[in-house]
Amino acid sequence: MAAPALKQDPFQARDTFDTGAGQAGIYRLSKLEQLGLTKVAELPFSIRVLLESLLRNCDGYVVTEQDVKNLANWTESRGVLAPGSDGVEVPFKPARVVLQDFTGVPCVVDLAAMRAAMQRLGGDPKKINPLVPVDLVIDHSVQVDYFGTDQSLDLNIELEFSRNAERYEFLRWGQTAFDNFRVVPPGTGIVHQVNLEYLAKGVFIGQDHAGKVAYPDSLVGTDSHTTMIDGLGVVGWGVGGIEAEGVMLGQPIYMLMPEVVGMKLTGSLPPGATATDLVLMVTQQLRKHGVVNKFVEFFGSGVSTMSLADRATIANMSPEYGATMGFFPIDNETLRYLERTGRTPSEVQLVERYAKEQGLFRTDDSPAPVFTSVVELDLSTVEPSLAGPKRPQDRIPLAAMKQTWSRDLVETYKKPAPNGHATSVVVQLDGKTFPVEHGSVVIAAITSCTNTSNPSVMIAAGLVAKKAVEHGLTVPPHVKTSLAPGSRVVTDYFEKAGLDTYLDKIGFNTVGYGCTTCIGNSGPLPDPIANAVQSNDLIVSGVLSGNRNFEGRINPHVKANYLASPPLVVAYALAGTTDVDMATEPLGTGTGGKAVYLRDIWPTHAEVKAVVDASVLPEMFQKQYDNVWQKNPKWNAIQVTGGELYEWDPKSTYIQEPPFLVDLTPEVSPIKSITGARCLAALGDSVTTDHISPAGSIAKASPAGKFLIENGVEPIDFNSYGARRGNDRVMTRGTFANIRIRNHMAPGTEGGVTRHLPDGEVLSIYDAAMKYKAEGVPLVVLAGAEYGTGSSRDWAAKGAFLLGVRAVIASSYERIHRSNLVGMGVLPLELPAGMSWQSLGLTGEEVFDFPELNDDLKPRQTMNVTAHRKLAADGTETTLTFPVTVRIDTPVELDYYRNGGILHTVTRKLLKG
Template sequence: MSNTTPSKDSLNTLSSLKAGGKTFHYYSLAKAADTLGGLDQLPFSLKVLMENLLRNEDDTTVDRSHIDAMLQWLKDRKSDTEIQFRPARVLMQDFTGVPGVVDLAAMREAVQRAGKDPAMINPLSPVDLVIDHSVMVDNYGDASAFKDNVAIEMERNQERYEFLRWGQQAFDNFRVVPPGTGICHQVNLEYLGKTVWQKDVDGKTIAYPDTLVGTDSHTTMINGLGILGWGVGGIEAEAAMLGQPVSMLIPEVVGFKMTGKLREGITATDLVLTVVEMLRKKGVVGKFVEFYGDGLQEMPVADRATIANMAPEYGATCGFFPVDEQTLTYLRLTGREDAQLELVEAYAKAQGLWREPGQEPIYTDTLALDMGEVEASLAGPKRPQDRVALKNMKASFELLMETAEGPAKTRETKMESEGGQTAVGVDNSYHHPSSQPLEMNGEQLRLDPGAVVIAAITSCTNTSNPSVMMAAGLIAQKAVAKGLKAKPWVKTSLAPGSKVVTDYLAVAGLQDDLNTLGFNLVGYGCTTCIGNSGPLPDAVEKAITEGDLTVASVLSGNRNFEGRVHPQVKTNWLASPPLVVAYALAGNVRLDLTKEPLGEDQDGKPVYLNDLWPSQAEIAEAVEKVKTDMFRKEYGEVFEGDDIWKAIEVSDSKVYEWSGQSTYIQHPPFFEGMGEEPEPINDIKEANILALLGDSVTTDHISPAGSFKPDTPAGKYLQEHGVAPKDFNSYGSRRGNHEVMMRGTFANVRIRNEMLDGVEGGYTKFVPTGEQMAIYDAAMKYQEQGTPLVVIAGKEYGTGSSRDWAAKGTRLLGVEAVVAESYERIHRSNLIGMGVMPLQFPEGTDRKSLKLTGEEAISIEGLSGDITPGQTLTMTVKYQDGSTETCELTSRIDTANEAVYFQHGGILHYVVREMLKSA
């Protein structure tokens, strides 16, 4: 059914309400309950899904059995029923958005080749693309940093931005927020999100919950505003905007009860790191998390959004906060119209979506936190869930170093920190303490292990929260008053998620003090958190390399996977913005900041963190300076862009005019040779293993963000096409060029292919000759020979950001199946969306029990028949000595829709074929 067709409404639920002087119609949960029975105790997030089913009932994708299954959930507290969810809108950022628009352009061309009107390929749901991932911290620490970085960004990304400008005029229902404006999730929270959406259908204005999917895993941040949404791969998002429903099982919902309140000196960041740790320990992968309890009564939306933002880090599909007075307060503060506020309140109360004090829905499982028990914390050195109390940071780093120096008999060693937390240290990644000479600005210094070489106030997670941003500014103010400075080797930066942050820091009189410490504005966008940290000073890079030093970054972000922030920085610590400032002053993580001084004042007296930390009253006074007119001013012309953006010239063609000379945008090969009907699926016979991987291989490992070197396959390709290494830009910025991206697949500097002993980076063994080579080069040799390929992996394969190129690149390298012990939700779905089969080992069987070295031949039977969800397939391993072993594998095609997509060779192929049939 199209998204403008009225529901069948078999339960007769269509009702009306008045708000803001206007009549709205809605599909009433209360009326559904008249027939079905009580729905009051259904979790709020499932009420949103229930409304979605009622509104989209069509007897094809949604029928009465799906609606009944939601009621049955209340009895079983879980369900194996597959439903079709239609989000109200789609959110994209430019790294994942560019390849999405490239695919749309390629689909238009495929439709044109088939003799049909290319304009039929058009978003049916509203799409907002925010350009926020392209700015890099090239310049920092001075007043011109922002202007210089934006100029470099525009020059580097001219081809990409021309393409997006074309898309802005070529596609209907598609808006672009230009560069230099903000981070997509913060723009979504502060401006795009409505909490209640509306559209006209058959002369009636229908009101319904604002819902979305986004091409970034931190789309969940919007859950803090009572808006249900989560990250999907670009592949799924493209299908959603083309009218395809998101196929999902009715999820389990874990209730997280919040009580009490934070103690003096404890931040929302400390709270979220505690929540991440608790929920990872609980195990919520693939589940909804919903927050409840009277602790929410005084919790502002900014704090809720900080917690919701990190749902991918605690593994949940979303972290949902129901609508209440705090929601209205935030909507009012951020300049939403009064009529919209009236609609949100009236609709939420009419639908039972308004949170009342003491309300406790039925959940699959629950856990609870007294916020008064939260303590100051960081997380690291390479996983967001590995919380370390501030008081234990010094000991934690020292233990990390000791562990690394211990017997190198096992590949991984475990470091136990407080509370039974486990952080993983890889013993060939960390090295014994040594110090290196360092000359900076004519000063002779020493760079020690644990040196903080990057201190970045960055990422939507925390820069959306005025309380922690003001706290950072107040610490800076007090530090400057005492004559403290950031250590010379620390690369400092401030990259807020919106221009409003700049406004309120200036009004509060705090930006000048941040500038004095080197925290000048470097850009509005995702920077250090996604690997756009830019180069370190030459002297610092030289000292790290020569001493093989284990140094640190401290950032207010949500991701700290190894190799992500900077290739030379092996330990990365997530922290609140005020702690970022504190560590810039201290200059090393091998200090106990609860006891040891950060530095000395003008009189040579030691200055401790407690001397600088602002009181809650001081923070609250500063936060009072955040005003509605700031939001209205900055978002008044959010889609306009600056003069450089406006001056970009593009054609008005409905089909993109591809340039063979572009190294940023190329016509992808996905639809080449595509017939009207899908080709039959065949069993995999005697495939070689391209990579043999361990646990927690992330999408950063598979399709890395950040920089790359001249001697890599991607670097060689660009140089062959006339691009100098200084102009490489980042992998993320090149996502519109499949030639670069397939060369970057499995190319992360920290990936470890177990086919090669002790080798880091994107290499493999080309089995026919035994030669070590780049994974891309080996894959091309296998393709020349017509040899199918598989990837074998451990647990949690594909964790991390929703990178569609992790799946696209895997497919283009010739990989037909991945066999792993478990999968992250988005990457599993993306593999299917690109026609790659995700298979799972049975409990007790893995690459180790099968004694795989990577030199075996792999055959997989059972693909040539009907593809069905969860089917059992047989894998035969043929060893080099000729012996064989078989085991059964479970297909991780989980739903009927996924089976259809896989049979078509991918979701986009399915969409194009369906559109051609209906044309």
């Protein structure tokens, strides 16, 4: 059946306006108000951006007139899902897609696999091509192997290119093979900072049926911290790689109409508090309020007191407070930031004129929109803080840090209270002898997109370093220090301010430009320290200016990890321990044996502002981003082979054709029930994608490590799971293999192990899954609340699927992971509120049937699951039936599930189209 004829501008909303450089089209939201469909001023600014996309893309087919009317009427429901309702679906078409290399490589692998599948089915492989602009920034591959010397940067870059040669050759192929696909070379910066400083335009000029047209910049990205761009007034959030691929191929993001929580900010930050302290308080407060799957939009007089970099810091951590995004509308500060970061006058003028024409420009006089709910925060109440030791929402006031550490040491880590007699182990390293004990800071890292994009906190760190050196302080030898700026601009302004010298003197030499410690690329601890920690079960600490500190993420030897502002990272490096009261105890002994306190080296707001104003200059951004695509000679020297089809190398341990589409048929099979399923893993609450998806280092004795050794890879060349995301053979073996995951199927264990049933054999999760696969047994996962919290790791869903998992039964899901499960053809099922698998009396030893799962499946329908269990004593069988909600939320997601996943859906559609 042919698609219906497409409509063009059914609301007659297209008009023109003066951009300052000529006329361009605009789809006016005010036209909808004239038609009596909405009141623009009452809509949250973020909803206005979504509404403009629907209005501009309304064709009566992908985006219908009813879609536009539904969202225009947002204030009536305020996004709240009516009881028993499937919700209102919003087909959002972002302007562009941003990828980082860890998640981007499998995206390009999947595109290459789709081309191969298309050819096998007799279609045109060239149809598999991005239809919207796609930028991939290589930023996740650098590791901190070398630190504390002037050679650290060059040596880490050499290792990076050596380790990732196959991946980089593959991405170079993708750069030439696909249209609309650009690659920012390694060593440029972190994807979100490059996006903020360069890629984002605020407003784009494109073409439609009537010619030139202006529209808001918007995007999705394959990293959860894509939300950083919301600080610039650009709507964007993180999605799974498989969702991103759909957008790249012209599909909308289908989402339920969102609730929008307004966060009213008043006052201004007090002396001593930083943007990092503010975001830790925001994270704590919004987690408490509950904003999962919701938009957060900031308003109030306090917004005007904040720099754009501070706003971006808050927007960046949307995943940590659970929101889809944290949005700051365009205003005068947005324009000033665009100017300061080297955007051209015409680009800035376009943003201002379009935003004002479209009602997207915020002023202090703007009436507050209508929100689903409102949370308030007085910025003057913010105090210096950290967060940890395991979760970013667990904020600790600096003044309470020592007391909290002592409590956690006893209650969380089951160690004796310090009482001034901490377990102390003498270590020898590089000719020095020193103690390492509980609380010793062994990693101090200025890292992560959250803070390295913010000149105020970075300059503050440099000033703390300067004053520390002037007072004669040094960093203890057990601290691994590192500085990984989010872009080369940071180095420019450090050098301009003369602060680089002082950072170098205390060991914070630049180790790379990319995402390092925050994602587990902290590199190894020196062997003597690692051995002391492991042999004596020491609870040592990491302090990092990051956004994630989940268990097992930062370094396998470091259990207690704390998020802190860059200047506090420097302070804790100097102190060398988290067992310190920064208010009353000295950081160390300086010149002349004098005790030096934090207050002695902490800069004032005025000091920081003066240095920022004098040192952060527009020409720095222009210089660093001029022809950025060709600036890395090592990247330019990589040879490219292959044409429109990638030449898969069966011997490669980095890039392989995934099995998802190998047996793809042109037609769709009906949905069938799942019977006789066994539980692969029974998990508790807050299991993150870090626990599920392979990440960090590859253990020699793990299934993935054994596989690599069998294929001729020495342990020294294992690289990381993230670097090998293009090889499903490695990634499947690493799924559920996190060293800190606790599977209740194997009580008393930690790590990726389970029991194979019914024989009860204890195996690695991978080996058990392969045994079940050979037996023809489908698998399920039992999980608690907030299953899949954390990064947008598509391999958390891909790996589960390849292990044979066909359904997950959880108390609740984090947004991105639920979507990724559907996109891989895995059925997400949610227990009724207040119910858990434990409260049902399940143990994971049951056999599960899904008798009501069939081709009549509906979004968000309730269905029953049956669990059978034999009683050990007499062998009789008990049966438990319980209800679940099918968390396939929209008709389009149902189509994805019916097809076996989004890749199958799009490939079949393009084959027939």
